[in-house]
Amino acid sequence: MSKDAMIHLQDVQKYYGDYHALRGINCDIKAGEFFSLLGPSGCGKTTLLRTIAGFEDITSGVVMIDGKHMEGVPANKRPTNMVFQSYAIFPHLTVEQNVGFGLRRDPRPKAEKDRAVAEALEMVGLKGFGARAAHALSGGQRQRVALARALILKPKVLLLDEPLSALDKKMRENMQVELIRLQRQVGITFILVTHDQEEALVMSDRIAVMFEGEIAQLADPETLYRLPNSRRVADFIGHMNFLPAKVAGEANGEIDVDVQGLGRCHISARQAPGGNRGEEPSVGFRPETLTLLYDGQTATDREATGLIEEVVYYGDMTYYDVKLDGVDAPARLSMRNVPGRPVLDRGAKARVAWSPSALVLFR
Amino acid sequence: MKSQGNGLRLYAILYLAFLYAPIFLLPIFSFNDGTIIAFPLKGFTTKWFALMAEKGQLHQAVINSLIVAGSTAILATTLAIFAARASTRFEFRGKGAIMAMIMLPLVLPEIIVAMAILVILLQMGVGLGLTTIILGHTLICTPFAIAILSAAFQSLDKSLEEAAYDLGEGKFSTFRLIILPLVLPGIISSLLISFTISMDEFILAAFIGGTSPTLPVYIYSQLRFPKEIPVIMAVATCLVAVSIVLLIIAEYFRRRGVAKTGGKDSGGFL
Known part of the structure; x- marks a missing residue:
């Protein structure tokens, strides 16, 4: 366990009857870190969050918060506070009463508590909303009240259970930035629980990707995106193209790989971060690592040819599905749209620039 | 299509007339200056209402009914709070069967319940009186109270409790500060409905009431004396007025409860 770990989880197991919800979670979360638990629904991320909060007992393992064992410590005695998915704003209380709820047992005089409430409201941008009835607030405002209510107790850890999932896209993006701030x-x-990979990438210092009660990969957003340690993680985080590959040899930290449609290339061993659960070896690459070549342009590294099967126009970007020669399935590539660069048509022949340094090997 | 619509409208009007016309006759005859309940009306009078004040037995019956209905409302609602909370928040073995058994008196023929209770009470040598009526009424009112309170507890978001607990409150103070205020409208609604049901219940009160008549039992006993009928009409008019007021209050609190918890109104008893 590292010295600056705020949360220390060691072989945390959780069963619901026969259902194995958490299968040996090991991880340390640093103090002051923005940490995300990312995964599809049913992967155990919310269960893990509720385990840290103290709402769920664990079957075995160790949960430590700020160096203290949490076994037998109920939720109301833990140095954590939670922002619930439904926000759980008390509908019969005013905004002020909601935010000040946790201060009920605080021995400070009322004037001081009132000031704390006012400060908390100002912090989340709800200055002057104190006297409003909580049930009359909009979704975004409820979200802010829930944040203020949890933060007023100055917890060591703030737990956020899919806090943005009920907001519309614009609002969500605003709140993401505001939460970081x-x-x-x-x-x-x-600690944020989310099923939205984009949200996790935008907000987190580190992300734990969970599948079926296990952490599949724990890394910072860039590592997760560039060097996923399995096809499953690669597939869950953004889009990744896969091509069948054969490992021809390995020497001095360089791996020789025969890639379908791309041919023989050298890949650094660092670009082969994990296994592929006994599947056939493959290489993966992100859409933006392929570049369409226009007339007169040549590739700086390697070049391949193919046929454009589909064009998806996004305004700032265009996605092309290109069937490379000698490959069964089309690969997706993305091009930023800039003035003077035409969007190519479906059915056109395409030349594509690529580089072995952008490939990830799953073997 | 228009004629079909009119046919249905006529049906609806007839239906409602059949349902409510008899009740509207009560106040009409209670102000009629004549002992015979028949048209044409003789003239306007309030003497039947004045006569109510002189009937000692009537007063005793009203007091009996108030005691029974009040106690029943409190008992049934208290029991129902436990049952509704258990059935909406916890999973346990045999929950479905237990809830079904509790709700069964809702559809059980009351005469059977009344007879069964009477036989057992006599066998046990328990004296019949207000206490036994209260117990019987609690039995039949509890399912109604549970139905109302289950809806109230159901619309309560579980994370509200967890949030209060997370913010440092204990189990009991969470119940007092969060759950109770939010289900309070349901509790008031349940108290009023139970009170109303107990107030006009006749069969059980007649069977196991012994020599302590409640208002409905008293009214029935007076129907044998034709000259008493106008007074009974006056009593009944008062009862209708009180019942309507109670039900309106109950529905008001039920709706306010739904609005408060931000839930969707799925319709109550009214």
């Missing part, structure tokens, strides 16, 4: 401001460890 808030986390920097208060310096509290944030």
